[in-house]
Amino acid sequence: MRITWQPRLLVFCALIGAMDSTFAMETQTEFNAAYAVAEAAEKEAGILRNQWTATEAALAEARNMAAKGDFKRAIAAAKEAEALARASIFQATQEKEAWKDREIH
Amino acid sequence: MRFWPALIMLLALSAASPSRAAEGTDPAADARAFRDYFFKKFPDVRPDDFVNGPYALDKDMRRQWEEKEQFPPYEFSLEMGKELFAKPFANGKHYADCFPGQGIGVRQTYPRFDEASGQVVTLELALNQCRETHGEAALSYVGEDMAALTAYMAFTSRGKPFDIEIPDDPRARQAYEDGKRYFYTRRGQLNFSCATCHVQNPGERLRAEVLAPALGILNAMPIYRSEWGGMGTISRRFVTCNSQVRGVPLEPQSEEYRDLEYFLSYVSNGLPISGPGARP
Numbered sequence: 001m002r003i004t005w006q007p008r009l010l011v012f013c014a015l016i017g018a019m020d021s022t023f024a025m026e027t028q029t030e031f032n033a034a035y036a037v038a039e040a041a042e043k044e045a046g047i048l049r050n051q052w053t054a055t056e057a058a059l060a061e062a063r064n065m066a067a068k069g070d071f072k073r074a075i076a077a078a079k080e081a082e083a084l085a086r087a088s089i090f091q092a093t094q095e096k097e098a099w100k101d102r103e104i105h
Numbered sequence: 106m107r108f109w110p111a112l113i114m115l116l117a118l119s120a121a122s123p124s125r126a127a128e129g130t131d132p133a134a135d136a137r138a139f140r141d142y143f144f145k146k147f148p149d150v151r152p153d154d155f156v157n158g159p160y161a162l163d164k165d166m167r168r169q170w171e172e173k174e175q176f177p178p179y180e181f182s183l184e185m186g187k188e189l190f191a192k193p194f195a196n197g198k199h200y201a202d203c204f205p206g207q208g209i210g211v212r213q214t215y216p217r218f219d220e221a222s223g224q225v226v227t228l229e230l231a232l233n234q235c236r237e238t239h240g241e242a243a244l245s246y247v248g249e250d251m252a253a254l255t256a257y258m259a260f261t262s263r264g265k266p267f268d269i270e271i272p273d274d275p276r277a278r279q280a281y282e283d284g285k286r287y288f289y290t291r292r293g294q295l296n297f298s299c300a301t302c303h304v305q306n307p308g309e310r311l312r313a314e315v316l317a318p319a320l321g322i323l324n325a326m327p328i329y330r331s332e333w334g335g336m337g338t339i340s341r342r343f344v345t346c347n348s349q350v351r352g353v354p355l356e357p358q359s360e361e362y363r364d365l366e367y368f369l370s371y372v373s374n375g376l377p378i379s380g381p382g383a384r385p
Contacts, residue, residue, distance in 0.1 A: 049361065051353035052294045084294070091291065099289040102300050104135075104142045 027071035034078035035062055041085035050092035055084040130282050132271050132371055139372040143320040147308070156324035156379040158317035162308040166315060170383065179256055179329040179381040182249070182336045186257030189250060194239040200254070203235030212255075212262035213378050216269065216367045218277040225280050225363040228255055229338055233358075246357035247344060252327045252336035259327065259380030267324060267378065269371040284368030287361050288319075293352030299365070314385065321373050323366065325382030332385065339366055 038059060045051045058081035065074035143155060147162065154161040160170045190200050190208065201207040205214075215228035226234070232254055233243040244251045271277050291298045302311065303319035310316070326339045337345070340357035343365065347354040355361055 049355065050292050053348065053351045053353055054294045056353060088294075091296065095290045095292070099286055099291070099298065102289045102298065102304070103285070104138050104304065 027075070028066075031062075031066050031071045031074045031078065034075045034082070035059075035066070038062070038078045038082035038085060041082050041089065045085050045088040045092065048089060048092035050088050052084055052088045055081050055088060058084055130278055130285075132278070132281050135285070136372045136374060140320060142304070143307075143318050147318070152375075153377055155318055155321035156373075156376050158322065158325060158382070158384060159308075159315035162318070163315050166385070173383060177329070177381075178331075178383050179327075179336060182253045182256045182327075182329065183260055183381060185249075186253035186255070186260075189254050190257050194236070194241050196239050198239045200232065200235055203231065203238065208258060209261045210265060212258045212380070213265040213268050214270075216363060216370055218270070218272055218274065218280060218367070220272065220274060220277075223276045224360070225284075225367045227339070227358065227363050227366050228258060229340055230358050230363065246338060246340035249336060252338045252341070255327045255338055256336060256381035259378055262378040263380070264377050267370055267374045267376055269367070269374055271371060280364045281368055281371060283361070284364035284366070287365045288368055293347065293350030295350040297350040299346065317384075319369065319372075321376045321379075323369050324373055324376055325379045325384075327380060328382040328384050330384050336381070 038055075042051060042055050042059060045055065058077050062074045062077035062081060065071070065077055140152070143150075144152065147155075150161045157167075157170075160167040193199050201209075204211055212228060215231065216225045217231075218224075219226045229246050229251055232251065233246075236243055244254075271281050288299045291301070300319065302316045303322060307316050307318035323339060326342065327336055328342070329336050333341075333345075340362065343362045344354040344357060
């Protein structure tokens with residue numbers, strides 16, 4: 001009986017391993033996509049000359065977590081960076097006119 | 106029928122263009138309004154005293170500062186600046202060869218608008234342009250040597266009123282206007298503009314710091330800051346301000362920072378140079 005179980009166990013382990021690597025590949029892909037979106041938004045903020053340090057920190061955190069293989073946290077950090085970058089773009093766009101209200105006359 | 110909508114659109118676009126916006130600016134009126142705002146806000150402060158920043162607004166801080174001025178913390182930098190200024194470059198030329206009046210007593214005329222390049226030239230930029238003209242590497246705009254050189258040049262201008270000119274050139278007016286826009290624009294995660302601290306809240310405390318009024322704020326530059334544990338140039342001040350509101354600072358002496366310096370210096374015309382200064 002033991003002899004017959006060994007190949008089954010090997011196949012089971014191989015399947016788990018394959019599933020795990022497939023899952024890891026998917027999360028890496030997901031991270032790459034989330035990071036690319038965040039990076040593009042931050043680049044746009046850079047064109048508007050209004051990047052935030054918090055965005056840069058979140059992008060660095062995303063890269064750091066991805067390098068450690070922790071894609072769940074890496075994706076979360078990339079999404080946070082994207083939200084921050086979009087807020088800085090919104091700020092810069094609003095301020096194109098809003099600054100005039102503060103001028104001393 | 107198609108002609109009129111197109112013409113209206115064209116007129117609207119040209120009216121909104123930056124060059125047209127600059128044509129409508131009146132820097133002299135701006136400067137008057139700027140000064141009046143601060144004179145009304147702080148009626149007990151003598152106009153010339155605005156160059157002393159928080160010390161003009163807080164009696165206790167002023168007492169401490171006056172005692173500190175007996176042995177000012179910028180003295181070492183001043184000595185170093187004097188030596189650096191006199192030291193010849195490898196080609197035998199000096200900084201003095203690059204400036205009107207041999208560079209002595211001219212700080213109050215910087216920034217200038219350079220019509221050849223169409224750019225604002227600050228004192229820091231002029232010093233590096235001088236070095237590069239004579240085959241020397243540029244200094245860091247946030248480093249000790251630049252602070253020391255500008256400290257010495259400011260010292261030779263002490264008491265001379267800021268005398269910034271905006272020539273009759275649309276590019277110069279645009280640079281001034283861009284500097285003004287930068288000054289009032291909110292930025293960084295904290296959503297602060299320069300004006301948030303230095304127009305709306307001078308005299309108030311931000312943690313342990315008493316905020317300085319924008320009027321005369323550059324007259325004391327460069328400054329020794331206890332917080333920095335050393336001297337800092339105008340570039341260093343702008344970079345630090347941006348970081349403090351959690352914005353990614355621009356490159357020192359970027360066009361935006363130079364234009365900002367142009368605006369802030371112009372609106373302080375008539376107030377005496379007091380640099381180098383010392384701040385907490």
